[in-house]
Amino acid sequence: MILTQCAVCATELGLSLGKKCGRCSTRYCGAECQVQHWKEGGHDTLCKKIKKAGGAEQYHADTKYTEAVSVAVEKCAEDTKGQTCFICTQALHWKTKEGLVRGCACRGTAGFAHVSCLVEQAKLLFEEAKANNWHDKRGQASWRRWHKCSLCEQGYHSVVSCALGWACWKTYLKYSDNEVLQQLAMSRLGCGLSDADRHADAASIREAELSMLRRLEGSESSILTVQSNLANSYQMLGRLGEALRLRRDVYSGRLKLNGDQHADTLLAVTNYASCLLSLRRFGEVKSLLRKAIPVAPRVLGESDSVTLKMRGCYAEALKSDPGATLDDVREAVTTFEELERTARRVFGGAHPITKGLEKCLRDARAAFHARESDVESIREGVEAMPPGGA
Structure with missing residues (x-):
C-alpha cells in the first residue's frame, strides 16, 4: 500500500x-x-521471513515501528529517568523491555508511558468502539488516542508521534476489507512522520493517501484534509509553488464547504497565510488574517494551537515587512510575548509550539532594538545639525 x-x-x-x-x-x-x-x-534469505511476518508491507511497518520506538526512547531518556509508566506502572515494559517516553503537554510526574502501552490502550479503545459504530462520536474519541494523550488531551509530537504513527499503520494495514480504516491509519502515519521532520517520507505517504482517497471517491472534506497535509509536506521541503497552489485550493474549498466561521476554514486560512509568509508576501498575509483573527478565539479558543499560529503569522508579517514602522515591530514583540506565555502555560516549555514562539520572540526583540537604535541615531544626527541660515 x-x-x-x-x-x-x-x-x-x-x-x-x-x-x-x-x-x-x-x-x-x-x-x-x-x-x-x-x-x-x-532476498533469498529474507523472503520466507518476510512472508511469515505477513508480507512485505507488514514486515516493513513492523521494522520501522521498532526503529521509531528505539529513537523515541533514546530521545526521551533524560526526561524519563526514575519515572514509571502511567498505564502499567513499570519503568521497563514487561514484554518488550523498552524504556519510557513523554511527548505531549504533560508536566511534572505525569504523562510518562511506554509506546507499547499507549498502542495497546488505543487498540483496545478503538476495538470497543468498532464493535458498535466507530463512525460516531465515541469512535472518533477513541481514535484520538492514536495521536492525543488521554491525560492532557494535547497531541503527541516529534519522535513519539512518529512511533505511534508507525504503530497505527502496522495495526490496520492488514484490514484489506476496510480501505477507509486503512486510509485513516495512513493519514496518522503521514502526520507522525511530519511531526518527526521526516517530510520527504511524509510527502510520499500523503501522495499515496490522496490517490487512494480519490479512488475510493472520498468526501470533499476528506480530500481537502489530505491536500492540506500534503501542502504542509511540500512547504517544509521548499516546494513552495506546489504548496501555495494546494493551500489556495484548500482555503477556497473550505470557504465554499464550511463558511468562514468554521474551525476547518480557520485552519486553512492560517496554513495559506503561512505559505504566503514563506514567500515573503507580507501584505497578503496581513490582509488575509485581519478578518480571521477576531473569529478564531471565539470558534477555537484563545489558547488553541491554530489561534496561536494565526496570530504568530500576523505578527511575523508585521515585523518582517520592509515597510514596517517602529510601532509595527513593537506590536509584533508584544504579540509574541503574549503568545509565548500562553503556549508555555498550555503546552509546556518543551513543546515545539512553545520553542517556535520563543525563537520568534527573540528575533522580534532583536529587530525592535535594531530599529529603535536606527531611529535614535537619526534623531541624534538631526539634533547635532547646525541651524540653517536665513
Whole structure:
C-alpha cells in the first residue's frame, strides 16, 4: 500500500505498477531487479521471513515501528529517568523491555508511558468502539488516542508521534476489507512522520493517501484534509509553488464547504497565510488574517494551537515587512510575548509550539532594538545639525 518504490533501484511505482515477489509481495520495477535482489541483495534469505511476518508491507511497518520506538526512547531518556509508566506502572515494559517516553503537554510526574502501552490502550479503545459504530462520536474519541494523550488531551509530537504513527499503520494495514480504516491509519502515519521532520517520507505517504482517497471517491472534506497535509509536506521541503497552489485550493474549498466561521476554514486560512509568509508576501498575509483573527478565539479558543499560529503569522508579517514602522515591530514583540506565555502555560516549555514562539520572540526583540537604535541615531544626527541660515 505504501511501499511505492522498487526494492532494488527505488524507481517510483505508485500504488499499482511493477512486479511483486509471488511469495512475500516485495515490489520491483521489473524482472531484472527482482532477479538481482534474489541473487545479490539477500532476498533469498529474507523472503520466507518476510512472508511469515505477513508480507512485505507488514514486515516493513513492523521494522520501522521498532526503529521509531528505539529513537523515541533514546530521545526521551533524560526526561524519563526514575519515572514509571502511567498505564502499567513499570519503568521497563514487561514484554518488550523498552524504556519510557513523554511527548505531549504533560508536566511534572505525569504523562510518562511506554509506546507499547499507549498502542495497546488505543487498540483496545478503538476495538470497543468498532464493535458498535466507530463512525460516531465515541469512535472518533477513541481514535484520538492514536495521536492525543488521554491525560492532557494535547497531541503527541516529534519522535513519539512518529512511533505511534508507525504503530497505527502496522495495526490496520492488514484490514484489506476496510480501505477507509486503512486510509485513516495512513493519514496518522503521514502526520507522525511530519511531526518527526521526516517530510520527504511524509510527502510520499500523503501522495499515496490522496490517490487512494480519490479512488475510493472520498468526501470533499476528506480530500481537502489530505491536500492540506500534503501542502504542509511540500512547504517544509521548499516546494513552495506546489504548496501555495494546494493551500489556495484548500482555503477556497473550505470557504465554499464550511463558511468562514468554521474551525476547518480557520485552519486553512492560517496554513495559506503561512505559505504566503514563506514567500515573503507580507501584505497578503496581513490582509488575509485581519478578518480571521477576531473569529478564531471565539470558534477555537484563545489558547488553541491554530489561534496561536494565526496570530504568530500576523505578527511575523508585521515585523518582517520592509515597510514596517517602529510601532509595527513593537506590536509584533508584544504579540509574541503574549503568545509565548500562553503556549508555555498550555503546552509546556518543551513543546515545539512553545520553542517556535520563543525563537520568534527573540528575533522580534532583536529587530525592535535594531530599529529603535536606527531611529535614535537619526534623531541624534538631526539634533547635532547646525541651524540653517536665513
